[in-house]
Amino acid sequence: MAQRGWSIGFFGLFGRSPALREFDKALRAVDLHPKLVPEAVKLTALSLIDDHARGKDPTPQAYAGAAEILSYCALGSxxxxxxxxxxxxxxxxxxxxxxxxxxxNLDAQLVLLALHAKIIQPSVVESFQLESGMD
Known part of the structure; x- marks a missing residue:
């Protein structure tokens, strides 16, 4: 599958890609400021969303669903x-x-991403008894 060209900007010369802007908007909608999520995590999440879209453009609901999982993990219950x-x-x-x-599945991969990126709240790790296998 050909990966879409996501741009995070470069010295203000290039704008953020529409996919990144959409994902940032989805994160804000569930009370997680996009600056609290490392760009690498957002780009990986976009790649996972793309993979699960199976060659189609991801829907706004796909971004919203992924943002909900990441926000829950990052903010805690x-x-x-x-x-x-x-x-x-x-x-x-x-x-x-x-x-x-x-x-x-996508949700499991996003939880694992949050765990590996260390943006997950300890209470979430404890509540769901999560472990990365890398500890």
């Missing part, structure tokens, strides 16, 4: 729930539980 509501927090928790049981 309490902060995520207070910013986004208990219903969305419960939904994301169910998605994480299902992902951990299912094995390789």
């Amino acid at each position: 309490d902060h995520f729930a207070s910013a986004n509501g208990e219903a969305l927090a419960a939904c994301v928790e169910r998605r994480i539980e299902e992902a951990l049981g299912a094995g390789v």
Whole structure:
């Protein structure tokens, strides 16, 4: 699969790619400021989203879903729930539980990405009994 050209900008000469801008917008929508997520993590997340789109352009819902998982991991359950509501927090928790049981899917890969990038809250690691195998 040909990878899309994502641009993170270069000395202000080139703008951010539409995909990165869309993902940053999705992160903001779930109370995670994009500057708190390393660019490498965002680029990896975009690559995973692209892989799961199977040759089509990812939908805004795909960016939103990925942002929800990363935001939950980075903010922790309490902060995520207070910013986004208990219903969305419960939904994301169910998605994480299902992902951990299912094995390789986008949600599981995003949780693993957050774990390896060390942007995950210790409470999330403890709650879901996560380990990277690299510890």
